[in-house]
Amino acid sequence: ILIIINYNLYIESRIDNMKKEFTGVSGFTVRLEDNEHLFVKSSITKENLHLAHLEWIKLGEVNSQGRGTFIIVTDDTTPFQIVFKKNQYDEMKELYEILLPYTKRLLFEKENNKLTILNKGNLDKKVRPMNKLNISPPYDSISFTDINSYQIVCDKQVINNDMLKNTASGKYIAGGVGSLIGALSSLNNGEYISNLQIKLNLNNFDKPCVYVNYITRNTKTNSEMAKDLIKMCDEDLAKLEIITKKEENNIPQENNTNDPIEEVKRLKELLDMGILFQEEFDKKKKELLNL
Secondary structure (H helix, E strand, O other), X not given: OOEOOOHHHXXXXXXXXXXXXXXXXXXXXXXXXXXXXXXXXXXXXXXXXXXXHOOEEEEOOOOOOOEEEEEEEOOOOOOEEEEEEHHHHHHHHHHHHHHHHHXXXXXXXXXOOEEEEEOOOOOOOOOOOOOOOOOOOOEEEEEHHHEEEEEEXXXXXXXXXXXXXXXXXXXXXXXXXOHHHHHHHHHOOOOEEOOEEEEEEEOOOOOOEEEEEEEOOOEEOOXXXXXXXXXXXXXXXXXXXXXXXHHHHHOOOOOHHHOHHHXXXXXXXXXXXXXXXXXXXXXXXHHHHOO
């Protein structure tokens, strides 16, 4: 069953870091409103959003002119670039460390067998008008046992598990981190990737699948952002493989003893091995087949 969870449980240890304001130069402001919401403002635009909707962040080093840039990519079209001074670097590093966990797509709770999805990439202006709070669900949760299988969708091309494990091209190794990078290379997507998702197929008729968004906009394949998000997706795939294999192993084997034909075959093997006498086999066979 798909449920909404309280993400505050995950960030409980960060409550003291909330309700802070970080200011760069030229009017750039980042304000942590509470445990779930973020306000970002530049000289030309501003945005309120759920922390879970953060897509990617990068803290740049200070250059020779004594300026650095903090890039914050939200589900809005234009990234925010916060310019800061050299003496503000430690403050920006603190902000970076606070925000980084929210850029994840999947949180794996092994103790509770639960997977939390941080939803990214809501560009529907009817659902979230410009400069208004993103009201789409910031996170969902499903049980490990709800996951039937998974696929990767990249620019409308589906990469299934068989393709990830295919070693014929020699470009990647089956069953390990790096599989996705090789699969994307084999697709020859070109200079840009506009969409990268994991599709989780669920054991749920009401909601048979869930999409996990990694790349949600036209992004250069060799850019730092694309490389980071592809690597994140690849690592999540490796964890999903562990989960699905574990669940497969936990499925009890089908008991064929209720099938009379299968049971007769089993008894015939015992007869051939000399464990049963012919008379015993014939008697049991008649009983099973109602002869």
